[in-house]
Amino acid sequence: MKLYYAPTSPYVRKIMILVKETGQEADVELINVATTPLAADPKLLAANPLAKIPALERPDGPTLYDSRVIAAYLDARGGDQLYPSGARRWDTLTLEATADGIMEAAVLMTYEARLRPEEKQMPEWVEGQWSKIERAIATLNTRWMSNLQGPLDMGQIGVACALAYVDFRHGSREWRRGNDGLAAWFKEFESRESMVKTAPPMG
Incomplete structure (x- = not known):
C-alpha cells in the first residue's frame, strides 16, 4: 500500500x-x-x-x-485494536471527530496566514476558528478525561495529534492555560514512541 x-x-x-x-x-x-x-x-x-x-x-x-x-x-x-465495540465505540468516534474539528480549525488558521494576501486576511475569522478550538479543548478537559485515560484507542490518538498540531502552528495561544488535566494527559501521551517518531520537522 x-x-x-x-x-x-x-x-x-x-x-x-x-x-x-x-x-x-x-x-x-x-x-x-x-x-x-x-x-x-x-x-x-x-x-x-x-x-x-x-x-x-x-x-x-x-x-x-x-x-x-x-x-x-x-x-x-490490523485486528480491530483501536475502535472498541459496544457503547465505548461511540465515545471513541466522537473523540476522533472532536480532534478532527480542532485540526480543521487550526489548519484553516494556518492557511489564512500563509496563503491569503495580508490585505485580504480576516482577523475576526481567525479568532472564530480559535474559538472552536478553545471550546473543544475545554470540553475535552471537563468531559472526556476518563475516556482519554482508558485503553488506547483512535480517539486518544486523534486528540494527541490535534493538540500537538496546535502547539506546532499556534503555540503562542497557550491552550494549556486552564486545562490542567488535559495538559497532564498530553504530556504523558506525547512521550509514546509512536508520537516521538512521527513528530513533524521543526522550522
Whole structure:
C-alpha cells in the first residue's frame, strides 16, 4: 500500500501513529507530496480527486481518503485494536471527530496566514476558528478525561495529534492555560514512541 502524506499534516500523523501502534509499518510505503488548496500535487490528484492528504492507495481496490476512513480500514486490517465495540465505540468516534474539528480549525488558521494576501486576511475569522478550538479543548478537559485515560484507542490518538498540531502552528495561544488535566494527559501521551517518531520537522 502507498500512503500519500506530508510530515506536517496532523491528519497524516494520526494514520502514521495507527500504523506504528498496530505493527503495519512494513506494509505501508510513504509517498511524500507537497500540496495546498492553491497548488495540488499531480501525484496526489491522480490518487484523490479532492487533492487532500492522507490518501491510501490499495492494490485491491480504489484509493481511500479522509483520515477517518483510512483509520477504520487500517485498524480492521490490523485486528480491530483501536475502535472498541459496544457503547465505548461511540465515545471513541466522537473523540476522533472532536480532534478532527480542532485540526480543521487550526489548519484553516494556518492557511489564512500563509496563503491569503495580508490585505485580504480576516482577523475576526481567525479568532472564530480559535474559538472552536478553545471550546473543544475545554470540553475535552471537563468531559472526556476518563475516556482519554482508558485503553488506547483512535480517539486518544486523534486528540494527541490535534493538540500537538496546535502547539506546532499556534503555540503562542497557550491552550494549556486552564486545562490542567488535559495538559497532564498530553504530556504523558506525547512521550509514546509512536508520537516521538512521527513528530513533524521543526522550522
